[in-house]
Amino acid sequence: MSILVIAEHDNKELKPGLANTVAAATQLGADVHVLVAGSDCAAVAAAAGKIAGVTKVLIADAPQYAAPLAENMAALVVTLADKYTHILAAASVQGKNFMPRMAALLDVSQISDISAIVSADTFVRPIYAGSVLATVQSQDRIKVITVRITGFDPAGAAAAAAPTEAVAAVADSGLSEFKGNELTKSSRPELIGARVIVSGGRGMGSGENFKLLEALADKLGAAVGASRAAVDSGFVPNDYQVGQTGKIVAPELYIAVGISGAIQHLAGMKDSKVIVAINKDAEAPIFAIANYWLVDDLFKVVPELTSAL
Amino acid sequence: MKVLVAVKRVVDPNIKVRIKADGSGVDLANVKMAINPFCEIAVEQAIRMKEAGTVSEIVVVSIGLPQCQETLRTALAMGADRGILVETDVEVQPLAVAKVLKAIIAKENPALVIVGKQAVDDDCNQSGQMLAALLGWPQAAFISKIEVAGDHADITREVDGGLEKLAIKLPAVVTTDLRLNEPRYVTLPNIMKAKKKPIEVIKADTLGIDIAPRLKTLKVEEPPKRGAGVKLADVAELVNKLKNEAKVI
Numbered sequence: 370m371s372i373l374v375i376a377e378h379d380n381k382e383l384k385p386g387l388a389n390t391v392a393a394a395t396q397l398g399a400d401v402h403v404l405v406a407g408s409d410c411a412a413v414a415a416a417a418g419k420i421a422g423v424t425k426v427l428i429a430d431a432p433q434y435a436a437p438l439a440e441n442m443a444a445l446v447v448t449l450a451d452k453y454t455h456i457l458a459a460a461s462v463q464g465k466n467f468m469p470r471m472a473a474l475l476d477v478s479q480i481s482d483i484s485a486i487v488s489a490d491t492f493v494r495p496i497y498a499g500s501v502l503a504t505v506q507s508q509d510r511i512k513v514i515t516v517r518i519t520g521f522d523p524a525g526a527a528a529a530a531a532p533t534e535a536v537a538a539v540a541d542s543g544l545s546e547f548k549g550n551e552l553t554k555s556s557r558p559e560l561i562g563a564r565v566i567v568s569g570g571r572g573m574g575s576g577e578n579f580k581l582l583e584a585l586a587d588k589l590g591a592a593v594g595a596s597r598a599a600v601d602s603g604f605v606p607n608d609y610q611v612g613q614t615g616k617i618v619a620p621e622l623y624i625a626v627g628i629s630g631a632i633q634h635l636a637g638m639k640d641s642k643v644i645v646a647i648n649k650d651a652e653a654p655i656f657a658i659a660n661y662w663l664v665d666d667l668f669k670v671v672p673e674l675t676s677a678l
Numbered sequence: 679m680k681v682l683v684a685v686k687r688v689v690d691p692n693i694k695v696r697i698k699a700d701g702s703g704v705d706l707a708n709v710k711m712a713i714n715p716f717c718e719i720a721v722e723q724a725i726r727m728k729e730a731g732t733v734s735e736i737v738v739v740s741i742g743l744p745q746c747q748e749t750l751r752t753a754l755a756m757g758a759d760r761g762i763l764v765e766t767d768v769e770v771q772p773l774a775v776a777k778v779l780k781a782i783i784a785k786e787n788p789a790l791v792i793v794g795k796q797a798v799d800d801d802c803n804q805s806g807q808m809l810a811a812l813l814g815w816p817q818a819a820f821i822s823k824i825e826v827a828g829d830h831a832d833i834t835r836e837v838d839g840g841l842e843k844l845a846i847k848l849p850a851v852v853t854t855d856l857r858l859n860e861p862r863y864v865t866l867p868n869i870m871k872a873k874k875k876p877i878e879v880i881k882a883d884t885l886g887i888d889i890a891p892r893l894k895t896l897k898v899e900e901p902p903k904r905g906a907g908v909k910l911a912d913v914a915e916l917v918n919k920l921k922n923e924a925k926v927i
Contacts, residue, residue: 384838436842438844439807439810439817439819440816440817443811461838462820462836462837462838463837463838465803465807465819465820466807466817466819466820467807468807469772469803469804469805469807469808469811470807470808470810470811470817471811472773472804472808473773473776473807473808473809473811473812474811476773477773477892478771478772478773478892478893479772479773479802479804479808480893481801481802481803481804482801482803491896494801495801495901496704496799496800496801496898497689497695497704497798497799497801498691498798498801499901500694500695500900500901501695501697501704501898501899501900501901502898502899502900502901503895503897503898504895504896504897504898504899505893505894505895505896506893506894506896507892507893508892508893508894509892542816543847544815544816544846544847544850545816545817545818545844545845545846545847545850546844546845546846547842547843547844548832548843548844548845549842549843550837550840550841550842550843551840551841551843552839552840552841553839553840559838559839561838565926565927589927597856600856600857601856606840606841607822607836607855607856607857608836608837608838608839608840610856613798613801614716614795614796614798614855614856616838621926622920622924622926622927632694633691633798639901639904642924642926643920643924643926644904644907645916645920656907656909658904658907659907660904660905660907660908660924661907661908661910661916661919661920661924662907662908662909662910663909663910663912663913663916664909665912670913673913674913674916674917677913677914677917678917678927
């Protein structure tokens with residue numbers, strides 16, 4: 370039996386996370402297939418086949434997969450499911466959207482957001498905003514899993530590309546229709562997969578003040594993130610949010626600016642390699658997990674740091 | 679139209695949970711409980727749609743111990759019309775939640791189901807999507823905007839990198855994200871009024887559904903602690919440490 374990993378992409382490029390999810394899959398078995406469902410997505414399939422550990426790439430190329438609607442994605446994966454012991458996807462917004470739907474159609478549970486694999490049926494997953502790690506055992510015939518990509522180092526490049534195989538598309542569900550998207554345009558890296566992240570919290574005071582962080586981020590080639598408090602306050606869009614209910618990141622360097630360090634935020638970044646915190650409150654909980662911290666006014670320190678780099 | 683909202687009783691998100699001494703689970707004895715924040719947003723959305731004249735009735739459902747009636751009362755005090763408690767002492771996992779809600783929906787026939795995207799205790803993020811699957815209905819997960827227009831709803835969803843727009847046919851299941859709305863505070867007069875609103879109690883085992891957990895928790899533990907860090911004097915020292923000690927810039 371084999372493992373199926375569902376790729377996430379925009380029909381041109383793979384999204385970060387597939388190599389990590391494949392790495393998780395190879396811990397479960399040697400025969401790892403990747404499904405690329407999209408429209409005119411041959412280049413994506415070719416890229417997926419070059420990840421070490423992938424033994425076959427399945428392509429479902431049809432107009433109804435141009436946007437990955439949950440109804441269509443779940444229906445497609447269900448047609449393939451019986452050949453697999455495990456079905457994995459990254460615990461991204463897309464994975465979180467269609468994977469539970471697919472699991473319910475198979476009448477199996479989903480194991481959400483695993484951070485480690487103990488055995489073929491036993492997994493570790495964070496609960497309570499990452500303040501507790503639960504080891505859970507699945508009783509289901511097919512294990513449907515979303516993977517916390519920061520828990521698994523990405524698989525490398527393959528020596529030879531894996532073969533591809535076309536799979537039949539399922540007719541459009543007709544239940545929902547994609548009407549377009551408004552993606553944040555930025556020359557900076559995406560949060561997921563960024564080597565350095567500069568994040569701001571309520572202490573930033575306004576969305577306008579995030580320009581200070583953007584200047585610092587540009588010096589470092591960093592992505593810009595935010596705490597839930599900053600999103601709640603309307604400073605920045607929701608897709609900046611790092612934390613329990615936002616993005617989970619683990620960059621080499623995470624600079625937290627004006628972030629007090631609520632457990633819900635720590636849940637999203639405490640696995641970062643080096644954490645720097647800048648906060649004027651000497652009692653801020655963020656300092657408890659920081660490698661280095663400065664107790665000072667961010668409006669003074671951030672421009673200083675930007676010009677010192 | 680009728681809207682059904684599901685609400686979960688969880689440990690108050692401001693409380694740091696403790697692990698039981700034997701590592702079998704989280705200690706819930708004498709811990710302050712609250713309505714799950716995303717469920718609160720779901721209730722608020724239904725109320726706003728009722729205030730706007732789109733919704734005629736809001737039925738709120740919870741599944742679990744008798745104490746979940748308190749969670750239902752919170753929703754009723756916010757402005758929901760009536761409650762249903764599906765009572766059980768079994769640990770109800772997302773697939774079971776979806777099955778129970780499906781059974782309730784078969785009786786209630788709502789045109790829209792609104793649930794929170796994620797419960798902040800088990801962090802599963804599954805129930806709404808699973809419910810949509812079992813009903814064969816469309817789903818819109820992580821929504822920040824919804825407008826009902828005749829037989830469909832126009833949706834804005836939060837996705838990685840920005841926003842996505844969908845049109846979904848009704849009936850449908852939607853799950854709430856943070857920016858959909860800001861829930862109202864409940865007032866004392868409304869708490870008093872809510873006491874008179876009806877709550878129907880249904881024993882889960884009368885529904886004829888298998889709600890046994892599929893995932894067995896073998897143990898829970900605290901994550902490894904990070905080593906202690908150092909407080910630095912100024913930016914020059916920080917740059918020096920990042921360059922020469924941590925070697926990350």
